[in-house]
Amino acid sequence: MKNRSLVAINDLSRDEIFRVLDLAEEFEKNPIQRIMEGKVVATLFFEPSTRTRLSFESAVNKLGGRVIGFSEASTSSVSKGETLKDTILTVANYSDLIVMRHPVEGSARYASEVSPVPIVNAGDGANQHPTQTLLDLYSIRKTQGKLDNLKIVMVGDLKYGRTVHSLLMAMSQFNASFTFISPAELRMPLEYKMYLDELGLNYEEHTDLAENIKDADIVYMTRVQRERFSDPMEYEKVKNAYILKNYMLEGTKPNMRVLHPLPRVNEINTDVDESPMAYYFTQALNGVYTRMAIMALILGLKK
Amino acid sequence: MKNRSLVAINDLSRDEIFRVLDLAEEFEKNPIQRIMEGKVVATLFFEPSTRTRLSFESAVNKLGGRVIGFSEASTSSVSKGETLKDTILTVANYSDLIVMRHPVEGSARYASEVSPVPIVNAGDGANQHPTQTLLDLYSIRKTQGKLDNLKIVMVGDLKYGRTVHSLLMAMSQFNASFTFISPAELRMPLEYKMYLDELGLNYEEHTDLAENIKDADIVYMTRVQRERFSDPMEYEKVKNAYILKNYMLEGTKPNMRVLHPLPRVNEINTDVDESPMAYYFTQALNGVYTRMAIMALILGLKK
Amino acid sequence: MKNRSLVAINDLSRDEIFRVLDLAEEFEKNPIQRIMEGKVVATLFFEPSTRTRLSFESAVNKLGGRVIGFSEASTSSVSKGETLKDTILTVANYSDLIVMRHPVEGSARYASEVSPVPIVNAGDGANQHPTQTLLDLYSIRKTQGKLDNLKIVMVGDLKYGRTVHSLLMAMSQFNASFTFISPAELRMPLEYKMYLDELGLNYEEHTDLAENIKDADIVYMTRVQRERFSDPMEYEKVKNAYILKNYMLEGTKPNMRVLHPLPRVNEINTDVDESPMAYYFTQALNGVYTRMAIMALILGLKK
Numbered sequence: 001m002k003n004r005s006l007v008a009i010n011d012l013s014r015d016e017i018f019r020v021l022d023l024a025e026e027f028e029k030n031p032i033q034r035i036m037e038g039k040v041v042a043t044l045f046f047e048p049s050t051r052t053r054l055s056f057e058s059a060v061n062k063l064g065g066r067v068i069g070f071s072e073a074s075t076s077s078v079s080k081g082e083t084l085k086d087t088i089l090t091v092a093n094y095s096d097l098i099v100m101r102h103p104v105e106g107s108a109r110y111a112s113e114v115s116p117v118p119i120v121n122a123g124d125g126a127n128q129h130p131t132q133t134l135l136d137l138y139s140i141r142k143t144q145g146k147l148d149n150l151k152i153v154m155v156g157d158l159k160y161g162r163t164v165h166s167l168l169m170a171m172s173q174f175n176a177s178f179t180f181i182s183p184a185e186l187r188m189p190l191e192y193k194m195y196l197d198e199l200g201l202n203y204e205e206h207t208d209l210a211e212n213i214k215d216a217d218i219v220y221m222t223r224v225q226r227e228r229f230s231d232p233m234e235y236e237k238v239k240n241a242y243i244l245k246n247y248m249l250e251g252t253k254p255n256m257r258v259l260h261p262l263p264r265v266n267e268i269n270t271d272v273d274e275s276p277m278a279y280y281f282t283q284a285l286n287g288v289y290t291r292m293a294i295m296a297l298i299l300g301l302k303k
Numbered sequence: 304m305k306n307r308s309l310v311a312i313n314d315l316s317r318d319e320i321f322r323v324l325d326l327a328e329e330f331e332k333n334p335i336q337r338i339m340e341g342k343v344v345a346t347l348f349f350e351p352s353t354r355t356r357l358s359f360e361s362a363v364n365k366l367g368g369r370v371i372g373f374s375e376a377s378t379s380s381v382s383k384g385e386t387l388k389d390t391i392l393t394v395a396n397y398s399d400l401i402v403m404r405h406p407v408e409g410s411a412r413y414a415s416e417v418s419p420v421p422i423v424n425a426g427d428g429a430n431q432h433p434t435q436t437l438l439d440l441y442s443i444r445k446t447q448g449k450l451d452n453l454k455i456v457m458v459g460d461l462k463y464g465r466t467v468h469s470l471l472m473a474m475s476q477f478n479a480s481f482t483f484i485s486p487a488e489l490r491m492p493l494e495y496k497m498y499l500d501e502l503g504l505n506y507e508e509h510t511d512l513a514e515n516i517k518d519a520d521i522v523y524m525t526r527v528q529r530e531r532f533s534d535p536m537e538y539e540k541v542k543n544a545y546i547l548k549n550y551m552l553e554g555t556k557p558n559m560r561v562l563h564p565l566p567r568v569n570e571i572n573t574d575v576d577e578s579p580m581a582y583y584f585t586q587a588l589n590g591v592y593t594r595m596a597i598m599a600l601i602l603g604l605k606k
Numbered sequence: 607m608k609n610r611s612l613v614a615i616n617d618l619s620r621d622e623i624f625r626v627l628d629l630a631e632e633f634e635k636n637p638i639q640r641i642m643e644g645k646v647v648a649t650l651f652f653e654p655s656t657r658t659r660l661s662f663e664s665a666v667n668k669l670g671g672r673v674i675g676f677s678e679a680s681t682s683s684v685s686k687g688e689t690l691k692d693t694i695l696t697v698a699n700y701s702d703l704i705v706m707r708h709p710v711e712g713s714a715r716y717a718s719e720v721s722p723v724p725i726v727n728a729g730d731g732a733n734q735h736p737t738q739t740l741l742d743l744y745s746i747r748k749t750q751g752k753l754d755n756l757k758i759v760m761v762g763d764l765k766y767g768r769t770v771h772s773l774l775m776a777m778s779q780f781n782a783s784f785t786f787i788s789p790a791e792l793r794m795p796l797e798y799k800m801y802l803d804e805l806g807l808n809y810e811e812h813t814d815l816a817e818n819i820k821d822a823d824i825v826y827m828t829r830v831q832r833e834r835f836s837d838p839m840e841y842e843k844v845k846n847a848y849i850l851k852n853y854m855l856e857g858t859k860p861n862m863r864v865l866h867p868l869p870r871v872n873e874i875n876t877d878v879d880e881s882p883m884a885y886y887f888t889q890a891l892n893g894v895y896t897r898m899a900i901m902a903l904i905l906g907l908k909k
Contacts, residue, residue: 032341038638040667042660051393054345054371058397061343061369066667068660070677071373082869085876090657090868093891094664262393263385270388285396335644354696357648357674361700364646364672374676565696566688573691588699 005112023293036065042095043069156222178203308415326596339368345398346372459525481506486541611718629899642671648701649675762828784809789844
């Protein structure tokens with residue numbers, strides 16, 4: 001992965017994914033290593049995402065590297081009419097690696113094509129957010145002891161949810177079976193179901209939450225947003241139907257863990273937080289180790 | 304103090320206060336110590352406060368630690384509807400200590416109750432700002448050679464002023480006597496005067512500034528803000544009556560020093576700045592040493 | 607230069623300019639030196655300028671120093687009515703050197719007069735931006751092998767352009783000859799031409815771009831902004847006349863290089879980017895080395 005950009009989860013082979021996860025595990029055991037000393041990472045957040053930005057910045061700092069950057073486009077040269085290409089070519093002079101969040105789909109790929117330093121995509125619109133997928137995979141492997149032959153239940157907005165699409169693509173390499181639970185308006189798009197069909201992987205679709213998580217190894221929650229509905233009445237009908245509550249965890253498998261990309265609004269009731277099955281905050285911590293691993297590999301500091 | 308949050312000045316015993324001041328003195332003598340190497344401090348400023356933020360960030364950096372964070376809520380996940388609890392639980396994964404400024408009173412206490420890492424309150428609304436009080440105590444002890452038996456004159460907005468309330472509470476442990484100088488509308492609240500009565504400590508109340516600072520050891524200035532007055536005519540009448548001017552310093556005690564939490568607008572005339580009694584900018588410098596001490600003790604890097 | 611502020615390019619003697627350029631060259635050869643360890647630099651950007659800020663922050667970080675600061679005035683104490691003097695006196699307590707960008711002309715000089723720590727002016731309104739001039743000089747010397755006896759062509763907004771005025775002043779010490787190419791409304795001001803007359807230096811003025819760059823050693827491009835024109839029709843007439851295109855580079859001298867302070871909007875066609883004569887992005891990189899040199903000299907870390 002040395003000197004390569006990471007734009008989409010598909011940029012990584014199965015072996016490379018394992019290398020990232022193994023190295024993240026090494027960093028979890030020993031997070032304070034000063035291997036990035038002398039390196040400067042630019043975090044260019046053309047739209048705010050505090051969680052992702054702080055996670056990357058924590059990873060860089062713990063490894064001894066330095067961070068420069070901006071947290072929203074309004075304080076950047078973008079407002080002076082500069083093209084993305086010029087911004088990237090300039091910032092590449094100031095840094096060894098660029099972490100970029102941008103509202104436009106495809107912007108990260110474009111940036112990686114013009115940049116002389118590697119780009120790590122920290123989210124380009126509804127398109128890709130590969131480090132999120134890698135931390136999801138890390139969390140799944142860590143809690144299940146393996147990635148193969150798992151039952152993944154995805155809940156909420158399966159139509160627009162960037163994270164569930166990427167996770168589906170990644171887990172499809174590991175003989176997963178899937179359950180999709182969503183309101184009718186926000187179903188998993190046909191293209192992803194066709195993809196699973198091609199691979200011969202099983203999936204089910206449901207609209208009821210409580211009844212369909214009993215055999216899950218992983219329940220991956222996402223938020224159902226009002227603005228996704230063309231008809232507000234439709235939203236009102238379903239808005240409370242996709243909230244995970246503690247009582248629903250009864251009768252689920254003991255190894256089951258609840259994941260969420262965060263931030264959560266109300267789609268996981270706070271009474272779930274105390275459950276040993278709640279894993280979403282530890283999942284965020286795993287993001288630091290995963291991002292350490294990604295940056296260390298790209299910068300050639302680990303092999 | 305190891306692993307404990309610092310939310311209010313009353314969280315600290317008299318001995319702990321002395322420990323902070325002694326250690327701050329040690330840092331003043333030798334400010335460059337890399338004892339925070341490998342530590343990450345998150346500065347979460349849900350409302351802007353440049354001075355306080357930069358003071359903390361300078362302290363962390365001088366001790367070799369690293370800073371991540373945000374300087375206003377608009378660029379944080381708060382705008383996505385996340386609860387304070389979730390923000391804290393997430394950021395705790397990225398950092399060893401959280402410095403937090405928040406407009407809501409009680410928010411810092413709440414954060415300290417849910418957070419797995421220590422919280423340092425950098426101001427929660429009109430409530431508490433304990434590191435300000437500690438730097439005030441440090442400044443008083445440094446300029447007076449002691450904390451006991453001093454005459455403290457507090458001037459300006461004594462009704463809403465968070466800093467004077469906390470300083471009163473702290474200095475009441477050291478047999479201080481007080482003079483309160485304020486417009487009638489902004490008098491020291493009854494509860495604080497009753498508290499002093501209970502302890503048998505002396506205090507006077509006045510509305511005139513120039514005449515009542517002659518026997519002061521410390522004159523603590525605060526700003527009289529227009530928006531505190533229900534009647535704008537009242538403000539117009541008093542707005543110039545609480546401005547400290549250089550000529551007023553004549554006849555005061557030679558050891559007297561003028562303090563101010565800053566930022567100042569016009570309540571200390573700039574002709575005071577050249578006086579050896581002006582101490583407010585050095586007071587700001589003392590904030591760096593005091594915050595170094597607080598963080599070093601909480602992180603267990605000093606005992 | 608130790609402990610001195612850098613407000614205007616004229617603050618530096620010819621020898622001092624050479625010292626900065628020589629040291630910048632040393633840093634270009636060996637950019638990772640931890641000589642600023644233990645030093646804190648405050649970057650106070652009262653108006654946003656991502657490029658300049660990130661360039662300084664990269665320079666500080668590569669030399670092992672630390673950065674605190676703000677990237678726009680809205681998140682600073684300025685909004686609370688604090689004077690610039692008070693802000694500087696306070697921040698000077700938190701840092702060893704202040705890099706300051708401010709919209710008001712003369713503000714950097716004023717700051718340098720009240721500050722106990724050195725100020726580096728990173729642009730004060732339309733007035734001065736000396737580190738830009740130094741990186742321009744570095745880029746000229748690096749590409750031409752010398753500073754003496756060069757032909758400098760300046761294009762675009764020569765009336766309001768801060769960078770071209772400073773560069774003219776600096777290059778006038780090296781027996782340069784100048785060509786000014788601009789619309790009639792944005793001509794080089796009379797005072798600068800009188801200054802060249804006094805020194806006996808040659809200059810020409812033209813309105814046509816393509817025909818007047820053939821004998822140039824350096825073509826320095828700047829942006830023609832709509833808001834500079836009193837009559838919008840005037841702008842419409844000239845807006846496309848000052849765009850450098852690749853075909854215009856034919857027949858120019860082989861050593862010629864195109865510079866631009868960036869950000870560019872459209873005044874250099876992107877088909878120029880691939881030309882070996884395009885130097886503006888490398889010019890930005892040179893800014894990191896030049897700023898390393900300036901700060902190292904001011905902090906007394908290099909002689």
